[in-house]
Amino acid sequence: MKKFERLQGLVAPLDRANVDTDLIIPKQFLKSIKRTGFGPNLFDELRYLDEGYPGQDASQRPLNPEFVLNRPRYQGAEVLLARRNFGCGSSREHAPWALDDFGFRAVIAPSFADIFYNNSFKNGILLIPLAEETVERLFQETEANEGYRLDIDLAKQRVITSSGEEIPFDVDPFRKHCLLEGLDDIGLTLEQGGAIAEFESRHRAAQPWLFRDV
């Protein structure tokens, strides 16, 4: 997994609550059997004026000039600023794959949906929940200042604004550790293979019907 230590990134604001995973990456793109290449279809229905389908040449499609990520000042953004309950809906990991492929490394919002939260961390994307008022203020600052950047320091759990203000954020210690070190959690879990096997044999003895051969 990609490491995340510190990022000074351009911020793009997506002013909309309850952004669901169907909106982040529409289902027609889930037919892919690969993990990469979803970036051109991130927010497909908002970004383009036509209907998207797999295998298109995205550079030939009509862009929606109203959509925030199409505005020149947000090109190259790495931090997405969003509203509450970001990532609700399906379990598709294609959502963080698309954000990652597009170039986002962090998302700041008042709250995130649970499955999306897990999926993002597993793909090296840092999700930062901040108070609603703080997010509102960051929206105003981003919109008021072209080229607005935020400095995100994961080790210290701080978002640092250009004026030097430090905003602390919460992140669960295990996820933080994995992100800082870029650890693969399957490898970590397999280190506990002995404990798993032991649990399994106790579990099997207690409830043998759970192990009926399928």
Next chain:
Amino acid sequence: MAGQTLYDKLWTQHLVTSRDDGSALIYIDRHLLHEVTSPQAFEGLRLAGRKPWRRDANLATPDHNVPTTLKERSAGNAGILDDVSRIQVETLDSNCESFDIEEFRINDERQGIVHVVGPEQGATLPGMTVVCGDSHTATHGAFAALSHGIGTSEVEHVLATQCLIAQKMKNMQVRVEGELGLGVTAKDIVLAVIGRIGTAGGTGYAIEFAGSAIRDLSMEGRMTICNMAIEAGARVGLVAVDDNTIEYLRGRPYAPSDAQWPAAVEAWRELVSDADAPFDKVVELDAADIEPQVTWGTSPEMVVNVSANVPDPAAAEDETVGRGMTRALEYMGLEAGQKITDITLDKIFIGSCTNSRIEDLREAAKVARGRKVADGIQLAMVVPGSGLVKRLAEAEGLDKIFIEAGFEWREPGCSMCLAMNADKLGAGERCASTSNRNFEGRQGYGGRTHLVSPAMAAAAAIEGHFVDVRDYDYAPSDALSA
């Protein structure tokens, strides 16, 4: 010591190790797979040279991409006309073959929507942990199994380690007491709950649905409710074990053998919350107050009683909500203040892992029997949840009732719930759907979805617009056999 909730018990029974930082390793008893969220996980295993930890814990079936028309379906995988979709299904077949995982293939009669298949086979049992790369895995919680959706990295993790890294959730109880009115169903309960607590109201919680109205539901009804827990933000929905649970499972193919049955039942009886178990949050609803529900917007929380009008964004609690409502009305092509019963429909979809089980089809058939789909409806389709549901429905003559009324009777799959196959809405088309999500574009680019119960969808098909199924000449439950 305070008592334990059902969720606490299930969690404790599956805890392999816990870390100081609050994360834990939990053991997974059943892993269900489908074609959309598994290919990258198998690829990951292969690249790392890993094997499934316990192959017999896994069960797979293709559901999202399969065609539902008989002509295409009879050709098997070759009948999937979209190349990308076909490759995805073929990839599932070949992965299951090479990793020796049991799969019900496209034309196996046991194939169906993964959340219909698991319980139907008895592959979902009380006291299990059940995961699947699909957020509607919460469905299986109706059996007091700790079940939730996972992402593809977690699918790979479960395949490789039989475990998941998890964090304990908080406990919420949603208590529904009293009796539902005639024509009001499990779907209306869960939509009313989502309307009350919102799409993020359950985030971070495992919700246990309790109360006399839940106890009175069949297993099918309980599955409908747990299915949509995720639409309230909760990954987990649960219902305690009772006689209904046990009777439903008796004799299912993967249920405990006769020799194991008494011990299993004894263990299952413990799978209830203790009377003094503390919940972090309790939400109470009176069943008698619940009306048939209809969503008007692009989020399941945008829901009202069928007797109500489309709400006004000007009356929203705050600006962000108001803007969301305005955008939703625009997308849906509706006006604030419009009566719900004045909304006319183009298409009707009865199906999905929320409402495609035998009881759902019976409810819809009761309304459709002896009536005709309105002229304005271009397509009304019924898609059974599995091949076995289809066979049972046909044995009961439901297919004939639907076909005579002008519905199409299809082959099992996810179909127009998310429109990954050929079944979809065109731009601007309006659909009464028994599925679980009304997000923008969910049923097709520019398509407009209203979520309702099977009875409400069938009544809307007959009238061409929404009607209150309670005012409708709604047949009592035994009418079909009369």
